[in-house]
Amino acid sequence: MLAVHGVLPDTPDTRPPILLVHGAANSAAVWTFWQRQLATAGWASYAVDLRGHGASTPCDLSRTTMQDYADDVLTAASSLNGARGVVLLGWSMGGLVAMMAADGCDARAVVGLAPSTPAAARNPAKVIQSGEFGPEEYGIVSDDPRDQPAMPDLEIDERIIALASLGRESRYARGERAAGVVIDALACPVLIATGTRDALWPRSRYDDLRFPAEHVSVEGASHWGLVLSRRALSTLIPQVVGWIEQRA
Numbered sequence: 001m002l003a004v005h006g007v008l009p010d011t012p013d014t015r016p017p018i019l020l021v022h023g024a025a026n027s028a029a030v031w032t033f034w035q036r037q038l039a040t041a042g043w044a045s046y047a048v049d050l051r052g053h054g055a056s057t058p059c060d061l062s063r064t065t066m067q068d069y070a071d072d073v074l075t076a077a078s079s080l081n082g083a084r085g086v087v088l089l090g091w092s093m094g095g096l097v098a099m100m101a102a103d104g105c106d107a108r109a110v111v112g113l114a115p116s117t118p119a120a121a122r123n124p125a126k127v128i129q130s131g132e133f134g135p136e137e138y139g140i141v142s143d144d145p146r147d148q149p150a151m152p153d154l155e156i157d158e159r160i161i162a163l164a165s166l167g168r169e170s171r172y173a174r175g176e177r178a179a180g181v182v183i184d185a186l187a188c189p190v191l192i193a194t195g196t197r198d199a200l201w202p203r204s205r206y207d208d209l210r211f212p213a214e215h216v217s218v219e220g221a222s223h224w225g226l227v228l229s230r231r232a233l234s235t236l237i238p239q240v241v242g243w244i245e246q247r248a
Helices: 028-040 066-078 093-105 156-164 171-179 230-247
Strands: 003-007 018-021 045-049 087-091 109-113 190-195 214-218
Touching: 003 028, 018 028, 018 066, 018 093, 028 045, 028 156, 028 230, 045 066, 066 093, 066 171, 087 093, 093 109, 093 171, 109 230, 190 230, 214 230
Parallel strands: 018 045, 018 087, 087 109, 109 190, 190 214
Antiparallel strands: 003 045
């Protein structure tokens, strides 16, 4: 069973709900500040825990695919008000998952926070292995919030939330991303957000997308900063909300 964490504004309105998709080896807890600020701005948001993550039912992730994760997003979207459509907002791996699911749920728009990039073609020579791994493969090898070089712009309390969000991940799905997940076109508007302190996922990685996308950049934000740095979010969330209001 999938867990979905909803946060509603004080005054409901007719705007489409925003469905939030977390990254690899992670969970819906990373959206803590996003959901608070979206509610303050008048938007209902729902953060899904993908299968085997967070509060969703535990399962063997060793053969879980990217399409499985996209199907989870479609399931979560179908439980919301389909008549209004949804806006999909994903971080890292979750950004690519959101793009994969967008047309299947008639998404009004997609926002990717430094998303894993879709490929122009799949590499058939890439060997995809089954198995699971943890956050250590992303440079997180300590549970001490003071010792987190992967989170240079997060305050201690923000790092505590980040560490609490961590979990296991599918090596098979990671292999699929390395081999290339092809997305030729999307029917809805797309926004890509990047941070200038994110060396692995800079703005230039999105120059060759096969579909149109708009871009925003956050000065000084790391990869983690795009979801949990309140300093970065004070700039980023108003930009994203303004874009959604114009496009969706």
